[in-house]
Amino acid sequence: xxxLLNLEHDFLQVTYVFIxxxxxxxxxxxxxxKKIYKLSDLxxxxxxxSSTNQASGNxxxxxxxxxxxxxDPFNPRDGLLVLCDTYTPDNVYHKTNTRYNANxxxxxxxxxxxxxxxxxxxxxxxxxTKTPLGFPDDGFPESQGKYYCSVGSSNCIGRNxxxxxxxxxxxxxxxxxxxxxxxxxxxxxxxxxPCEGIESGDHLWMSRYxxxxxxxxxxxxxxxxxKPVKGDWNGSGCHTNYSTKQMxxxxxxxxxxxxxxxxxxxxxxxxxxYGNENNKERLTGKHETANWKKFSWGxxxxxxxxxxxxxxxxxxxxxxxxxxxxSDCDPWVVTSEIFxxxxxx
Numbered sequence: 001x002x003x004l005l006n007l008e009h010d011f012l013q014v015t016y017v018f019i020x021x022x023x024x025x026x027x028x029x030x031x032x033x034k035k036i037y038k039l040s041d042l043x044x045x046x047x048x049x050s051s052t053n054q055a056s057g058n059x060x061x062x063x064x065x066x067x068x069x070x071x072d073p074f075n076p077r078d079g080l081l082v083l084c085d086t087y088t089p090d091n092v093y094h095k096t097n098t099r100y101n102a103n104x105x106x107x108x109x110x111x112x113x114x115x116x117x118x119x120x121x122x123x124x125x126x127x128x129t130k131t132p133l134g135f136p137d138d139g140f141p142e143s144q145g146k147y148y149c150s151v152g153s154s155n156c157i158g159r160n161x162x163x164x165x166x167x168x169x170x171x172x173x174x175x176x177x178x179x180x181x182x183x184x185x186x187x188x189x190x191x192x193x194p195c196e197g198i199e200s201g202d203h204l205w206m207s208r209y210x211x212x213x214x215x216x217x218x219x220x221x222x223x224x225x226x227k228p229v230k231g232d233w234n235g236s237g238c239h240t241n242y243s244t245k246q247m248x249x250x251x252x253x254x255x256x257x258x259x260x261x262x263x264x265x266x267x268x269x270x271x272x273x274y275g276n277e278n279n280k281e282r283l284t285g286k287h288e289t290a291n292w293k294k295f296s297w298g299x300x301x302x303x304x305x306x307x308x309x310x311x312x313x314x315x316x317x318x319x320x321x322x323x324x325x326x327s328d329c330d331p332w333v334v335t336s337e338i339f340x341x342x343x344x345x
Contacts, residue, residue: 122236
């Protein structure tokens with residue numbers, strides 16, 4: 001198989017990555033002449049939306065339009081990864097195409113330069129199960145405590161999966177700033193950012209695609225659910241670090257506190273933006289979360305809806321972290337709605 005994959009040819013294999021009707025990643029690959037491509041050089045394509053819960057069988061074509069190019073770590077010599085969004089044959093953005101409206105929101109005030117750092121948490125599961133690696137088939141392993149940022153085979157289960165993904169993401173051009181082992185067994189986190197505006201959602205979606213492709217190599221499942229293991233175990237979030245140009249400049253703390261107040265005033269709306277009903281199973285007020293019903297914030301407070309770092313308090317400028325965001329969130333929706341609520345009237 002390895003010899004076949006390394007055979008030389010005169011073409012480029014361009015993998016179009018898109019979002020299906022259930023907020024899931026999908027892809028298909030197109031053969032193009034081998035050359036250097038700009039985004040505008042790549043042709044539009046289509047797929048069968050009746051198979052992805054996005055169209056009926058009698059009018060099934062969904063058009064995919066390339067929006068961002070990445071290198072392909074699975075085919076580094078002859079491949080590209082291309083993130084696309086979705087349209088109807090009438091050239092109207094599809095109702096599941098959340099990137100379209102997110103980009104419109106950001107374009108209203110790009111001068112504010114919104115930056116994001118997205119902390120993607122996930123579990124690695126035994127294939128075809130809801131059982132994390134390191135868990136016995138019946139019962140539970142040792143309780144939480146020894147796993148976070150751990151080393152050693154009894155503590156860190158599945159590091160080779162995380163490390164393989166990390167290198168693949170860096171090669172692809174994902175703005176991935178770090179990784180760590182998380183609180184529960186075979187729970188991990190990686191951080192995407194800083195990215196500006198629509199770029200943040202683009203990079204997080206493609207990073208998820210690369211992680212899922214890596215899972216195929218190791219014959220495991222990746223679980224992005226916010227509370228996949230019930231009981232006294234941490235759930236998974238996508239803590240969203242956010243700042244604008246004004247927040248990063250002198251006296252930025254004024255703009256930070258003003259933005260937090262706007263998020264508090266709109267908490268009932270935003271809590272449904274941060275994630276779906278399953279996220280409320282995670283946001284209980286335990287396991288480093290705030291209760292979803294009640295807004296809270298604090299300096300250095302990891303049990304609050306929003307945490308402001310003590311270094312930000314000291315410097316009087318910087319960013320803040322929204323900890324209520326779910327691991328399976330739509331990053332285009334989350335980032336753009338945060339910007340809309342805090343910076344647009």
